[in-house]
Amino acid sequence: MLKKMLAGLGGAIALNLLHEIVRKNFDNVPHINEVGEEALKKMTDSTALEISDPDKLYAATLAGDIVSNAIYYGTTATNHDFTSGLAAGIGAIALPQKMGLNDQPVAENNKKKVMTVGYYLFGALVTKFIYDKIK
Numbered sequence: 001m002l003k004k005m006l007a008g009l010g011g012a013i014a015l016n017l018l019h020e021i022v023r024k025n026f027d028n029v030p031h032i033n034e035v036g037e038e039a040l041k042k043m044t045d046s047t048a049l050e051i052s053d054p055d056k057l058y059a060a061t062l063a064g065d066i067v068s069n070a071i072y073y074g075t076t077a078t079n080h081d082f083t084s085g086l087a088a089g090i091g092a093i094a095l096p097q098k099m100g101l102n103d104q105p106v107a108e109n110n111k112k113k114v115m116t117v118g119y120y121l122f123g124a125l126v127t128k129f130i131y132d133k134i135k
Contacts, residue, residue: 012073039099
């Protein structure tokens, strides 16, 4: 199980590195972080926990994203690399609107949709690659 979680962590970090590099260097690309920040803000709005500082909101969202993707990839991508990435990517573009979130950062146009799915596929493939090397 430890090897699966380490591989999942590697895939999650790879996904976030790819997203951050592309997001900071190109226009009209997915901003997955904005969906995550909105979700975290909505969750904490009804609690005593308040994250008003944009840098802290970004950091908390990034940490949550890495942890949740590491668990997801570690439990799915180590056995089903392609399908788990595809499912995560489709969920990333289809679920925000259904959850009352703004889907424009990831689903505004076909380019963003394809790239978003591609990011999650990349993370799953990296996870599977790492797992195959360490198991």
